[in-house]
Amino acid sequence: MLRVGLTGDLGSGKSTAARMLAERGAVVLSSDEMGRALMQPGEQVYSQIVAAFGSEVVAADGTLDRAKLATLAFDAKQPRIEELNAIVHPAVIEAQSQQLEELARTHPEAIAVVESALIFSTPYGSRGNWRDRFDRVLVVDAPEQEKIARFVYRLAAGQTVSSEQREAFEADARRRLQVQHATVYPGDCLVLHNDGDVEFLEQQVAVVWEQLQQMERTRERS
Numbered sequence: 001m002l003r004v005g006l007t008g009d010l011g012s013g014k015s016t017a018a019r020m021l022a023e024r025g026a027v028v029l030s031s032d033e034m035g036r037a038l039m040q041p042g043e044q045v046y047s048q049i050v051a052a053f054g055s056e057v058v059a060a061d062g063t064l065d066r067a068k069l070a071t072l073a074f075d076a077k078q079p080r081i082e083e084l085n086a087i088v089h090p091a092v093i094e095a096q097s098q099q100l101e102e103l104a105r106t107h108p109e110a111i112a113v114v115e116s117a118l119i120f121s122t123p124y125g126s127r128g129n130w131r132d133r134f135d136r137v138l139v140v141d142a143p144e145q146e147k148i149a150r151f152v153y154r155l156a157a158g159q160t161v162s163s164e165q166r167e168a169f170e171a172d173a174r175r176r177l178q179v180q181h182a183t184v185y186p187g188d189c190l191v192l193h194n195d196g197d198v199e200f201l202e203q204q205v206a207v208v209w210e211q212l213q214q215m216e217r218t219r220e221r222s
Contacts, residue, residue, distance in 0.1 A: 001104040002111045002216040005130060007119040007185075008140035010176050011147030011154075013194035013201065017140050018115045020205040026212075027107070029099055031116035034092050039064050048087045053080070074175050089122045097133070109220065111212050113138075120185065136215065138208060139185050142194045148173040 006021070006028075008014045015030075022028045038045040041062050050058060053072060059065040073081040096114055103112055119130050119137060130137065142150075151173040152166060161169070190211065192204045 001100075001108050002136070002212060002219060003100060003134045004111060004113045004212060005119045005134040005137040006113050006115045006140070007117060007137060008142070009147055010117065010173065011150035012140040012142045013150070013192075014115050014117070014140050016198070016201065017138070017192055017194070017205060018113060020202060021111075021113050021209060024205070024209045026111045026113045026209075027103060028113045028115060029096055031092055031096070031114065031118075034095055035088050038088065038091050038095065039066075045088055045091050049084070052083060052087065074172065076175060085118070085122065089118070092116075093122075093133075109216065111216055135219070136190060136212070137186070138190045138192065140192045140194050142196075144177070146194075146196050147177065151176075 004026075006014055006018055008017075018026075018028045018030065035045075037043075039049065040046060046064065049064060049069070053069060057065050057069045057072065069084070073079065073084045100112055100114075103110055114134070119134070148170055152161075152169040155169050155172075156165075190208055192201060192208065194201050
């Protein structure tokens with residue numbers, strides 16, 4: 001089984017690239033979806049977050065208030081993102097590793113893609129560094145303003161926002177990107193350039209998918 005990491009900054013278009021790879025036959029594991037599942041009431045991660053951040057991050061229905069949690073994590077004066085990452089990342093990485101091991105047993109010919117924004121920067125987890133976890137890494141890149149625009153569009157959720165709300169969303173995006181910009185991508189990564197042209201991204205994904213299939217065929221013969 002070929003293990004592929006898919007990464008990129010906020011708003012780069014990782015999820016779009018992941019969808020295109022899934023349509024071609026890749027088995028995609030989303031770190032965000034896995035993190036959300038582990039943050040549900042009754043899960044250990046949920047309990048650890050509430051213990052660390054307090055009852056103010058718990059919504060009226062007992063679930064985590066993710067907006068409030070994000071506000072605390074990315075606070076400009078006293079950010080607590082690393083504190084949150086130290087709780088969530090080890091659990092997500094462990095769950096991913098277990099899923100990949102099971103997939104390798106049941107579908108040894110699969111191309112498994114793990115979608116995660118922090119493949120290179122996270123120091124957490126007991127399964128080694130990224131070179132131990134993945135055979136290849138695919139980076140999705142995009143212009144800064146395109147990333148910010150996509151983030152604002154996602155937060156607006158189709159609703160009209162005021163200029164003040166837009167400015168607040170853009171400031172939030174810049175804070176988050178500033179945290180992620182500390183990451184330096186290794187030179188041996190495969191790169192997708194996502195400048196907003198979906199057809200161009202689709203063409204690149206098609207080429208990369210052929211490369212990944214060839215890598216898997218070579219791995220099977222070795």
